[in-house]
Amino acid sequence: MTLPIYQNFIHGRYLANTTGEHFEVKNPATDEVIYRVEIADESIQLAAIESAKLGFDLWSSMSAIERSRILLKAVAILRERNDELATIEVLDTGKPWQEAQCVDVETGADVIEYFAGLAPTQVGQQQTVGADFYYTRKEPLGICAGIGAWNYPLQIACWKSGPALAAGNALIFKPSELTPLGALKLAEVFCEAGVPAGVFNVVQGAAEVGQWLSHHPEIAKLSFTGEVGTGKKVVASSAGSLKSVTMELGGKSPLLVFEDADIDQAVSAAMLGNFYTQGEICTNCTRVYLHRNIYTEFTQKLLHRIQNNIVAGDPLDPKVNFGALISREHQQLVLSYIDSGIEQGASLLCGGKAMRPASAANGYFVEPTVFVDCQDDMRIVREEIFGPVMSILVFDDERDVVQRANDTHLGLAAGIFTKDIQRAHRVIHKMQAGICWINSYGNSPAEMPVGGYKQSGIGRENGIETLEHYTQTKSIYVGMTNIESPF
Ligand code: NDP
Numbered sequence: 001m002t003l004p005i006y007q008n009f010i011h012g013r014y015l016a017n018t019t020g021e022h023f024e025v026k027n028p029a030t031d032e033v034i035y036r037v038e039i040a041d042e043s044i045q046l047a048a049i050e051s052a053k054l055g056f057d058l059w060s061s062m063s064a065i066e067r068s069r070i071l072l073k074a075v076a077i078l079r080e081r082n083d084e085l086a087t088i089e090v091l092d093t094g095k096p097w098q099e100a101q102c103v104d105v106e107t108g109a110d111v112i113e114y115f116a117g118l119a120p121t122q123v124g125q126q127q128t129v130g131a132d133f134y135y136t137r138k139e140p141l142g143i144c145a146g147i148g149a150w151n152y153p154l155q156i157a158c159w160k161s162g163p164a165l166a167a168g169n170a171l172i173f174k175p176s177e178l179t180p181l182g183a184l185k186l187a188e189v190f191c192e193a194g195v196p197a198g199v200f201n202v203v204q205g206a207a208e209v210g211q212w213l214s215h216h217p218e219i220a221k222l223s224f225t226g227e228v229g230t231g232k233k234v235v236a237s238s239a240g241s242l243k244s245v246t247m248e249l250g251g252k253s254p255l256l257v258f259e260d261a262d263i264d265q266a267v268s269a270a271m272l273g274n275f276y277t278q279g280e281i282c283t284n285c286t287r288v289y290l291h292r293n294i295y296t297e298f299t300q301k302l303l304h305r306i307q308n309n310i311v312a313g314d315p316l317d318p319k320v321n322f323g324a325l326i327s328r329e330h331q332q333l334v335l336s337y338i339d340s341g342i343e344q345g346a347s348l349l350c351g352g353k354a355m356r357p358a359s360a361a362n363g364y365f366v367e368p369t370v371f372v373d374c375q376d377d378m379r380i381v382r383e384e385i386f387g388p389v390m391s392i393l394v395f396d397d398e399r400d401v402v403q404r405a406n407d408t409h410l411g412l413a414a415g416i417f418t419k420d421i422q423r424a425h426r427v428i429h430k431m432q433a434g435i436c437w438i439n440s441y442g443n444s445p446a447e448m449p450v451g452g453y454k455q456s457g458i459g460r461e462n463g464i465e466t467l468e469h470y471t472q473t474k475s476i477y478v479g480m481t482n483i484e485s486p487f
Helices: 042-060 064-080 082-093 104-121 153-166 181-193 207-215 228-241 263-279 292-309 328-343 398-406 421-430 464-469
Strands: 008-010 013-015 022-027 032-038 126-129 132-140 143-147 170-174 200-202 221-225 244-248 254-257 287-291 347-350 369-372 389-395 413-417 435-438 471-478
Touching (some): 008 042, 008 181, 042 143, 042 170, 042 200, 064 104, 064 181, 082 104, 082 181, 104 464, 143 153, 143 207, 153 170, 153 181, 170 207, 181 200, 207 221, 207 228, 221 228, 228 244, 254 263, 263 389, 263 413, 287 292, 292 369, 292 389, 328 389, 389 398, 398 421, 413 421, 464 471
Parallel strands (some): 143 170, 170 200, 254 287, 369 389, 413 435
Antiparallel strands (some): 008 013, 022 032, 126 132
16 A cells, blocks of 8 residues: 655645655554655655745735634634544554544634634724833744644644734744654645735755744744754754744652642543543643642552552543553553662552553553652652653651652642642742642643743643734834934
């Protein structure tokens, strides 16, 4: 069977590269190559920039309400095609259909809808200064770039294009080479909705293509989602052209469960925050701190629910709620973290091995894994694993657990379960994290800004403030009287 080959999406259409270079994409649940993708070689890179310039000229001269109307059409098409797009995400990422069908496309469409609604609300100021006055205009930045991770490929492309396009910019987007198809489909949707050619171009490839975007002097802003280490390289190479950057990076987030918490709810949060998307979510609460008095009840309930409620297997099966990791390399990395946990003295409450579910025997599965007897300085407690590995730690004292929870260079998210309303707010205000939940975990609506403290990020996605990051303010002074000059 000949495999489909996808080209880069430039100026409203698929465009062949000149070198013929391409890469292969595998389905993580079957280990089979499912399609090939052409790499954005120099000819594509040049075309992407020239096209984005043309697209920007046209798009930025439209009124915000016209842009909004077109983006809302794209939102409607995304929702109509929900199942087709969700299937693409399942085949590319290995995540369960059960999730993709109700989350991935939906939360992407929500964000575009949100920013489409906000676009016409952007206003400047006017102020009288003596006989003269000035006014300000909110202008788009020009050509922006987005670089995405592989865990929520379509959603990330939507979260970056929504505010960028609503503000009148053009966006060149590079998805992860592990999950390149969702962004191409988004480009098709934008075109069908009437977004002019060149406003959303998709370039494919690995680090080199990302580096080209971060270096390029004509790209005004770069929004990146990925690992902390890659983020640092991207910031360093963006510095050459003083690009503005948004960095959505990794985390090692704490969940604090106090003795008065609703334990069933806290177990639900810990499971969602460690096993949803088979643990490949940046905000996951991989450090679960339990008050000593509830340790036994919590761990027993947790174990019972893992043993009875997790269904691993073919991600396309609607009954499956636990999918395959993104790649064989990543599976091996997660297993090596589990080995290090055992070597450093933690004990397995459950899991710890690779899995071969009958319906997806060649997939890159790792069992839902819970470590107890953990210490704060173990690698499994300090480093982001990005897989289904939870570390349980015990605490006695509020001040002590706050200090331990904050003792990390990362600061993406944090959560607390308690029925004491004063403690809930007191503790959460002390958390050094950008995204916090009280008696909840993981929800991230379009209206709520998200992003990291410390090395987990720079800037925010979603929420009103993100639109500001995609505009620049022009001040215009208007002289109403004759200029006084000594010359
Ligand atoms: P990576 O950092 O490996 O890659 C992210 C993107 O950057 C990919 O498109 C990658 O290309 C590209 N890239 C790699 N090297 C460079 C470079 N030198 N210059 C420019 N671009 C480059 O992250 P992963 O894809 O492995 O994603 C997992 C990480 O993403 C986790 O750390 C997770 O926490 C984080 N993440 C953060 C989120 C947040 O909102 N804070 C949300 C989702 C994930 P390619 O893969 O094709 O090589």
